[in-house]
Amino acid sequence: MALIAIAADKGSPGVTTTAVALAAVWPRRVLLAEADPAGGDLVYRSTGAHGGVLNPNSGLLSLAATARHGLAAEQLWDHAQPLVGGLDVLVGLAAPEQAAGLSGLWPMLGQAFATLAESPNGAADVIADCGRIGPDSPSLELLPHAALVLLVARTEPENLARVRDRAGALSAKLHGSQRGAAALGYPPIGVLLIADTGRSARLAAQVNEMLVASQISARVVGTLADDAAGAETLSGRRRGRLDKSLLIRSARQVTADVPQRYGVLR
Numbered sequence: 001m002a003l004i005a006i007a008a009d010k011g012s013p014g015v016t017t018t019a020v021a022l023a024a025v026w027p028r029r030v031l032l033a034e035a036d037p038a039g040g041d042l043v044y045r046s047t048g049a050h051g052g053v054l055n056p057n058s059g060l061l062s063l064a065a066t067a068r069h070g071l072a073a074e075q076l077w078d079h080a081q082p083l084v085g086g087l088d089v090l091v092g093l094a095a096p097e098q099a100a101g102l103s104g105l106w107p108m109l110g111q112a113f114a115t116l117a118e119s120p121n122g123a124a125d126v127i128a129d130c131g132r133i134g135p136d137s138p139s140l141e142l143l144p145h146a147a148l149v150l151l152v153a154r155t156e157p158e159n160l161a162r163v164r165d166r167a168g169a170l171s172a173k174l175h176g177s178q179r180g181a182a183a184l185g186y187p188p189i190g191v192l193l194i195a196d197t198g199r200s201a202r203l204a205a206q207v208n209e210m211l212v213a214s215q216i217s218a219r220v221v222g223t224l225a226d227d228a229a230g231a232e233t234l235s236g237r238r239r240g241r242l243d244k245s246l247l248i249r250s251a252r253q254v255t256a257d258v259p260q261r262y263g264v265l266r
Contacts (some may be wrong), residue, residue, distance in 0.1 A: 001147075001180060002108060002114070002117060002125050002126075002140075002147030003110070003116075003117075003126045003140075003145055003146045003147055003150065004022075004126070004127045004128065004146065004147065004150060004258075005035075005114040005126060005128045005142055005143055005149060005150065005187075006018055006019045006127065006128065006129055006130060006150045006162075006192075007130040007131065007132070007133045007135075007139070007149070007150070007152070008132050008133070008152045008153065008166075008223040009132065009133070009151070009153070009163055009166040009191070010082055010132055010134075010161075010162060010245070011052070011132075011158065011159065013028045013152045013153055013154045013194055014152060014154075014224075014231065015129055015131055015152050015195055016036075016041050016129050016131075016134070016179040017030060017034075017231045017234060017235070017247075018150075018152050018192065018194070019127050019128075019129040020032065020042075020044040020059075020087075020234055020235075021224065021234060021247055021248060021251040022127055022251050022255055023087055023126065023127045024085070024087055024125065024234070024251070025251050025252045025255050026125060026249060026255055027121070027123070027255060027256075027259065029124040029125070030087075030088075030121075030124055030125045030126070030127055031076060031080060031088050031089070031090060031124050031126045031127070032087060032088065032089045032090070032126075032127050032129070032260050033060070033076075033092075033113060033126055033127070033128045034059070034060060034076075034089070034090060034091055034093075034129050035060065035092065035109070035113075035128040035130050035131075035139050035142060035201075036092055036095065036130060036131025036132075036139065037091075037096060037099040037102070037131065037137065037138045037139055038082055038099075038131050038132065039094060039095050039096055040047075040059070040060070040091055040092020040093060040094070040129075041092075042054065042058045042083075042091060042092070042204060043055075043091050043092075043094070043237045045236060045237070045238065046083050046084075046089070046219060046235070047083065047084045047086075047236055048081055048082065048083060048084070048231040049081075049082040049083060049084055049086070051084070052103025053204065054081050054089075054091055054152070054188040055056055055090060055091070057093050058081060058091065059079055059080075059090050059091030059092060060091065060092050060093055060102070061088055061091075061093055061094070061098055061101065062079050063075070063079040063083070063109070064101050064102045064105055064109075066079070067068075067105050067109065067112075068105075071108050071109070071112050071176075072112070072119075073112045073113075073115040073118070073119045074116070074119045074120075074121050074122055074211060075112070076113075076116055076126075076235075077091060077122050077188065082205070083156075083223075084162075084236075088124075090130065091119075092129070095182060098174070099132070099138060101139065103138070103211055106139060106140075106141035106142055107141045107144075107145075108140075108199060109142060110141060110142035110143070110144065110145035110146070111145055113126040113128060113142065114144060114145040114146070116127070118173070119149075120127050122205070125220045126245070127174055128142060128146075130142060130143075130190060131192060133166070133170075135169065136251055137241040138145070140173070143170070143173075143174060143187065144174060144187070145189060145261065146187045147189050148171065148187055148188055148190060148262050149158055149165055149174070149189045149190065150190045150191075150192050150221065151166060151170075151189065151190070151191050151192070151218070152191070152192050152194065153161050153193055153194070154193075154194045154195075154198075154226070155193055155194070155195050155196075155203050155207075155249060160207060160210065163191055164196070164210060164211060164214055164216060164218070164235045165266070167180065167189055167191060167211065167216050167218035168214065169183065169220075170189055170214045171216055171217045171218060172191055174186075174187060174189070175217055176266065178194065184189070185217055186254060187202075188217075188218075188219075188220075188235060188264075189217065189218035189219075190218065190219060190220070190221035190258070190261055190262075191207060191211070191218055191220045191221065192220075192221055192222055192224060192254065193217065193220060193222075193223045194223070194224050194225075195223045195224075195225075195226055196225075196226050196227050197223075197225050197226075197238075197246055200223035200225075200250075201223075203223070204220045204222070204223055206218045207220050221254070221257065221262075222250075222253065222254040222257055222258065223250060223254075224247065224250045224251060224254065225245075225246035225247050225249070225250040226246040227250075230242070230245030230246055230247030231246065233245060234247060260265050
């Protein structure tokens with residue numbers, strides 16, 4: 001089992017929606033962790049398994065208080081809350097100002113997320129929503145512990161240019177100075193495109209060619225449907241058959257392909 005870290009460069013490409021969609025159809029037990037230093041969204045838009053609102057004080061912030069005295073992976077469950085449907089979530093910070101309380105703890109959190117896979121009690125994968133990352137983002141310290149880093153991007157030219165540059169910067173940080181396909185390092189960096197289903201295969205191929213030509217050790221791992229109605233249903237703002245949505249159908253394809261390609265479910 002593994003830590004899958006999901007992030008973006010800038011803008012609003014849908015990192016949280018992506019993380020929730022993948023976690024909802026992940027083939028094994030999973031914990032969704034909101035690890036965005038800018039604050040989480042799920043406490044405002046999700047419903048707890050009991051039918052009420054989530055507790056904003058039980059999650060990453062309460063976990064940080066515990067981690068000051070050391071942190072075992074199985075303690076993550078003490079701060080998690082179940083959503084309607086059964087998905088377990090570690091609620092994120094309520095505001096960016098609270099990120100100061102996690103100063104110095106990000107590597108410990110990354111280690112706990114990664115080793116939850118080996119816990120004798122409640123082993124699970126962790127999908128971490130890291131939000132937007134830049135060169136000074138505290139959540140960068142989670143990434144060396146990941147089995148896979150996924151960068152989410154929409155397909156407008158400026159967004160593709162940004163994800164190319166961010167992938168290059170992350171590769172240099174995580175993998176060192178080697179470049180090119182022969183130097184694909186660990187953790188691998190994947191690009192997940194939010195795209196219209198009719199153009200997704202062609203766009204994925206074009207972006208892969210761009211990454212290869214730029215000698216960046218990242219590759220497109222798949223596409224999620226640009227499905228606004230499906231995203232609203234997933235967040236509970238719209239009624240409908242979520243399992244039939246383009247978003248969830250494409251998420252199922254990604255969760256089928258990624259573990260086989262990267263061996264993250266060994």
